[in-house]
Amino acid sequence: MAEAILGDQDQYSCSICLDLLRDPVTIPCGHSYCMSCISECWNTNDQKGIYTCPQCRHAFNSKPPLNRSTVLNEIMEKLRSTELHVSESAQSLAGPGEIACDFCAGEMIKAVKSCLECRASYCEIHVQPHYNVPALKKHKLVKAAVIPVCPKHDKLLEVYCRTDQKCVCMHCVLDDHKDHDTVPSAKERDEKQIKLTRSQAKVKQTIQTKEKELQKMKMDITSHSDSAKKAVDNSKKVFSELVKLIEKKSIEVIEEIKAQEKADLDQGTKLQKKLEEEITQLKKRDGVLEDLIQTDDNIQFLQNYESVSSSSGSNGLPSFSFQPYCSFEDVRKLICDLTGRLENTCTQEISKTISKVSDLSAKRPSVDIVVGDRVRVKPSVVTPTHKWGSVTHLSVGVVKKIQGDLLTVDFPEQRNWTGVVSEMERATSAGSDLSTKNGPVNIKVGDRVRVKPSITTPKHNWGRNITHKSVGVVKDIKDDDSVVVDFPGHANWKGILTEMELVAIDETIGTLSLDSNIKVGDKVRVKPSVVTPTHKWGAVTHKSIGVVKKIQGDSLTVDFSEQKNWTGMVSEMEIVASAGSGLESVVKIGDQVRVKPSVVNPTHKWGAVTHKSIGVVQKIHGSLESLIVDFPEHKKWTGLFSEMELVTGDDLDIKVGDRVRVKSSIITPKHNWGGHITHKSVGVVKDIKSEDVIVDFPSHKGWKGILSEMELVNNSDADVSGSS
Known part of the structure; x- marks a missing residue:
C-alpha cells in the first residue's frame, strides 16, 4: 500500500517547504500543510x-x-518510512551540474535538500536530523539548489531592495x-x-482567443478548399457535357x-x-448490220435493207450522266466554317469566364503582405497616397x-498609419539571414552604428x-x-533598431580610433566576438597580445x-590592460573564464561549479x-583571479552534436580535406574517439578529422556558413 502511495507522493507534499507533510493540519479551505510551516507563515x-x-x-x-x-x-509516517527505505537503496552520485551532499565522505552523493539556515545541502540520509531533531526542525528546507549568498558579506539573501531591484x-x-x-x-x-x-491569466486568455481564431481559420481554409474542388469538378462536368x-x-x-451519299x-x-x-441493244443491232453488210447475195441484201435500215438510227437515244443532289465539298466547307465559329465562340466565352474568375480575387493585395508583417514604403514611391506624416x-x-x-501600419514614429x-x-522575408532579419535592411550584422542624436536615453540605458x-x-x-552591438568600451550592448543609425565610412575614419581609445603603443588583442578577422588570422589567435605599431584610418x-x-581593423581589436601580470592583465567584463585545472578547491568553495564549468x-x-x-550552474559565483583562466573559442570543449569547421590556420588536415570540404564548410560532430572526431558535412558524411584541427562555430556563423 505504501509503495502505491509513494508513486503519487506529490499530493502529500507541503506547498511551503515542498517536503512530505509533518504534523499535518488541514485549514478550512481544505488544503493541508505542516503545522510548523503554516504557523510560521501566519505568524509573520x-x-x-x-x-x-x-x-x-x-x-x-x-x-x-x-x-x-x-x-x-x-499515512505520512508510512509514506516516509517507505520513502526512506527506497531512498537508502537508490542513492545516486551527483552528476555534472547537480548538487552534491556536503556531508558525504568519499563519493559525492546527490543532494535532495538544502537548508537555508545551515547553508548546506544534504542527501536522503543526512537530511533526516532536520526532520527529527527539534532544534533543526525550525530550519527552512528547500529542494537541493545553490544557496544564494551576498558576495560582499557572505550572508543569506533575505531582503529585496525595490530601489535597486535586487536581493540583498x-x-x-x-x-x-x-x-x-x-x-x-x-x-x-x-x-x-x-x-x-x-499576466499568466491574460496569456492563457489570449491563447484561447488565438486558438479560436486558428480553429475558425482552419475551417475557413477547409471550406474555401472544398469550394474550389467543387468548382473544379463542376467545370470538368460542364466541359465534359459540352x-x-x-x-x-x-x-x-x-x-x-451518309444518308445523302x-x-x-x-x-x-x-x-x-x-x-x-442500251449498250447491249446497240451491240445486237450492230451484229445484224454487220451480217447484212457481209451478205454476198445482192437480192437478199436489197430485200432486207429496208427493214434493217429503218431501225438503225441512234440519234433518238437519251444521254446519261451522274448528277448528285448533294455536293460534299460544300459540306466540308460548311464543317470548316462551323469549326472556326465554334473555336472563336469558345475562346471568347471561356476567356470571359476566366476573366470573371480573376475579377473575384481582384481585391486581394497585389503583394503577399499579411497582418503581422514588417513593411516599409517602397523606395520608388515619392509621396504616398495618404501622405507621409511622421513616416519616412x-x-x-x-x-x-x-x-x-x-x-493600417503601426510605425514607431506614428501609430495607425494608413497606406496603400x-x-x-x-x-x-522568410529564411532571411541575420543581415536583414527583423530590421531596416540598411542596418545589418557587421555595420557600424551609433545611437541617434534624437535619443536622450536609450531604452536599455x-x-x-x-x-x-x-x-x-x-x-x-x-x-x-533589439540589436546587439560591440562598442569599444562595452561588448554585447543591447539597444533598439529604431534608436540606431548607420555611420558612414568617412565618418568612422579618425572617429573609431578616438572612441576605441586605441593608440600607437597600446597592447591589443582580437575581440572574442570576431570569428575571422577581415585580414585573416595568420599566426595570430584570440590569445595573442601585441603592440600597436601604426594606425591609419580604420586599419592598424x-x-x-x-x-x-600584422594588419587588422580597429573595430575588431580591444585594449589589454597593462596593470598586473596574471589573468587580471587580460580579463574584462564579458569574458569567458573557468577554474584552473591545478586548483583543487577554490578559496570561495565550488558550489555547483566544476573544472568543466565555463562562465561569464x-x-x-x-x-x-x-x-x-x-x-550556467551557479549565478554570481565569487572567485579569485589567481585561480581562474581565460577561455577562448579555441579552448571550448567540442562534444557530439556541436557545429564545427576546420581552423583557418590549418592548411591541410591530417586526414586530408575530402569531397568539397573547405575552411568555410560547417558540419555536425557525429562521434569523438580519443583525439579523432567524426563530422557530418553537407557534402561529405562521416568525415574524419583531429580535434586540435577543429573549432566551434556559433549559431549565427553556422546559419551563414552552413550552406557552404
Missing part, C-alpha cells in the same frame, strides 16, 4: 491580521485553529541600502507572483452525310443499269489591419562609457527589434610575438583580486 502576518491560504489565496477573517490530522499523519542580505540593508525601499523577499515574491498570475454534345452533333452530321448512289446505280441495257522611407512598421487595397498595399514592401559619439559594430539582430599594424607587422565575468572588484562570474 499576525500583526497585519491577514490570514490567507498560500495555495488558493482564500482569506480568513480570523486565525483558524490548527488541529492535527491523525489519519493523514499515519540584512547587512546590506544596514549598509549600502540603508535608505532604500526594502521588503522581505517573501512579501516581494507574493506581490510579484500575483502580478505574474494575472464535349459530349459536340460528339453527338458530329454523329448526326456524319449520319446525314446512299440516295445519290442509288440514283447512279439505276442510271448505270439503263445505260448498260527608413521607417519599418508592423501591419495591423488590411482592408481591400488599404492597410501596392505602395508597400516587406522589410523581411547607455551602459559603460557609451555616448552619442560612440561607434560600434552590429553583432546580432533579434526578433524583438600590430607586432605580435607570433607575427610581426559579470563584475571585477577594484582590487583586481576577485571577480563575480555567472556560470
Whole structure:
C-alpha cells in the first residue's frame, strides 16, 4: 500500500517547504500543510491580521485553529518510512551540474535538500536530523539548489531592495541600502507572483482567443478548399457535357452525310443499269448490220435493207450522266466554317469566364503582405497616397489591419498609419539571414552604428562609457527589434533598431580610433566576438597580445610575438590592460573564464561549479583580486583571479552534436580535406574517439578529422556558413 502511495507522493507534499507533510493540519479551505510551516507563515502576518491560504489565496477573517490530522499523519509516517527505505537503496552520485551532499565522505552523493539556515545541502540520509531533531526542525528546507549568498558579506539573501531591484542580505540593508525601499523577499515574491498570475491569466486568455481564431481559420481554409474542388469538378462536368454534345452533333452530321451519299448512289446505280441495257441493244443491232453488210447475195441484201435500215438510227437515244443532289465539298466547307465559329465562340466565352474568375480575387493585395508583417514604403514611391506624416522611407512598421487595397501600419514614429498595399514592401522575408532579419535592411550584422542624436536615453540605458559619439559594430539582430552591438568600451550592448543609425565610412575614419581609445603603443588583442578577422588570422589567435605599431584610418599594424607587422581593423581589436601580470592583465567584463585545472578547491568553495564549468565575468572588484562570474550552474559565483583562466573559442570543449569547421590556420588536415570540404564548410560532430572526431558535412558524411584541427562555430556563423 505504501509503495502505491509513494508513486503519487506529490499530493502529500507541503506547498511551503515542498517536503512530505509533518504534523499535518488541514485549514478550512481544505488544503493541508505542516503545522510548523503554516504557523510560521501566519505568524509573520499576525500583526497585519491577514490570514490567507498560500495555495488558493482564500482569506480568513480570523486565525483558524490548527488541529492535527491523525489519519493523514499515519499515512505520512508510512509514506516516509517507505520513502526512506527506497531512498537508502537508490542513492545516486551527483552528476555534472547537480548538487552534491556536503556531508558525504568519499563519493559525492546527490543532494535532495538544502537548508537555508545551515547553508548546506544534504542527501536522503543526512537530511533526516532536520526532520527529527527539534532544534533543526525550525530550519527552512528547500529542494537541493545553490544557496544564494551576498558576495560582499557572505550572508543569506533575505531582503529585496525595490530601489535597486535586487536581493540583498540584512547587512546590506544596514549598509549600502540603508535608505532604500526594502521588503522581505517573501512579501516581494507574493506581490510579484500575483502580478505574474494575472499576466499568466491574460496569456492563457489570449491563447484561447488565438486558438479560436486558428480553429475558425482552419475551417475557413477547409471550406474555401472544398469550394474550389467543387468548382473544379463542376467545370470538368460542364466541359465534359459540352464535349459530349459536340460528339453527338458530329454523329448526326456524319449520319446525314451518309444518308445523302446512299440516295445519290442509288440514283447512279439505276442510271448505270439503263445505260448498260442500251449498250447491249446497240451491240445486237450492230451484229445484224454487220451480217447484212457481209451478205454476198445482192437480192437478199436489197430485200432486207429496208427493214434493217429503218431501225438503225441512234440519234433518238437519251444521254446519261451522274448528277448528285448533294455536293460534299460544300459540306466540308460548311464543317470548316462551323469549326472556326465554334473555336472563336469558345475562346471568347471561356476567356470571359476566366476573366470573371480573376475579377473575384481582384481585391486581394497585389503583394503577399499579411497582418503581422514588417513593411516599409517602397523606395520608388515619392509621396504616398495618404501622405507621409511622421513616416519616412527608413521607417519599418508592423501591419495591423488590411482592408481591400488599404492597410493600417503601426510605425514607431506614428501609430495607425494608413497606406496603400501596392505602395508597400516587406522589410523581411522568410529564411532571411541575420543581415536583414527583423530590421531596416540598411542596418545589418557587421555595420557600424551609433545611437541617434534624437535619443536622450536609450531604452536599455547607455551602459559603460557609451555616448552619442560612440561607434560600434552590429553583432546580432533579434526578433524583438533589439540589436546587439560591440562598442569599444562595452561588448554585447543591447539597444533598439529604431534608436540606431548607420555611420558612414568617412565618418568612422579618425572617429573609431578616438572612441576605441586605441593608440600607437597600446597592447591589443582580437575581440572574442570576431570569428575571422577581415585580414585573416595568420599566426595570430584570440590569445595573442601585441603592440600597436601604426594606425591609419580604420586599419592598424600590430607586432605580435607570433607575427610581426600584422594588419587588422580597429573595430575588431580591444585594449589589454597593462596593470598586473596574471589573468587580471587580460580579463574584462564579458569574458569567458573557468577554474584552473591545478586548483583543487577554490578559496570561495565550488558550489555547483566544476573544472568543466565555463562562465561569464559579470563584475571585477577594484582590487583586481576577485571577480563575480555567472556560470550556467551557479549565478554570481565569487572567485579569485589567481585561480581562474581565460577561455577562448579555441579552448571550448567540442562534444557530439556541436557545429564545427576546420581552423583557418590549418592548411591541410591530417586526414586530408575530402569531397568539397573547405575552411568555410560547417558540419555536425557525429562521434569523438580519443583525439579523432567524426563530422557530418553537407557534402561529405562521416568525415574524419583531429580535434586540435577543429573549432566551434556559433549559431549565427553556422546559419551563414552552413550552406557552404
